[in-house]
Amino acid sequence: MQVRRLPADDAVSPVVGVILLVGIVVASMAIISTMVLGTPFERTPDADLVYSEDDSGSDLEVTIAVASAEGLTEANTEIRVDGQTCDAWDGRDDIEAGDTVTVTRGGCGGISLEGETIQVIWSSGSQSALVDSYDVSG
Secondary structure (H helix, E strand, O other), X not given: OOOOOOOHHHOOOHHHHHHHHHHHHHHXXXXXXXXXXXXXXXXXXXXXXXXXXXXXXXXXXXXXXXXXXXXXXXXXXEEEEOXXXXXXXXXXXXXXXXXXXXXXXXXXXXXXXXXXXXXXXXXXXXXXXXXXXXXXXX
C-alpha cells in the first residue's frame, strides 16, 4: 500500500490563517473590554419606595419613603402627577434609605391627588426612566 502525499500548496494559505487569527483576537478583546468596562450607557437606578396616604387634614397627602435606592440624586429625580412636576426630595443630594417627600395638592399646582398616578422619574442627559409609580386611592 502506498501512501499518497499531498502537495504543500493544498494546505490553508498563511494569509487566511492570519486573517482568522486577527478576527478571533479582535472578537475576544471586544468581549473582554465590555466585561471590564461595562456598557457605555448609564444604568437605570434601582429603588424600593413605600407610599402612605394621609387624608386626615384638609387635603390628601401622600408620603413617599425610600426603603432602598441606588443611583438616585435630587438633581436627576423628579416626582410627577398628571404630567406636572411636583415637590422635591427632602435632605441631601443623594437619595438614600430613610429619605422622604410629601406630595400635596399645593406642591402640585393645585392638582387634586385623588385618583391620580404619582410617578418617580429618573433622567440623565437624553436617557430617562420610570423608577416607580403609585395610584392614589384617595
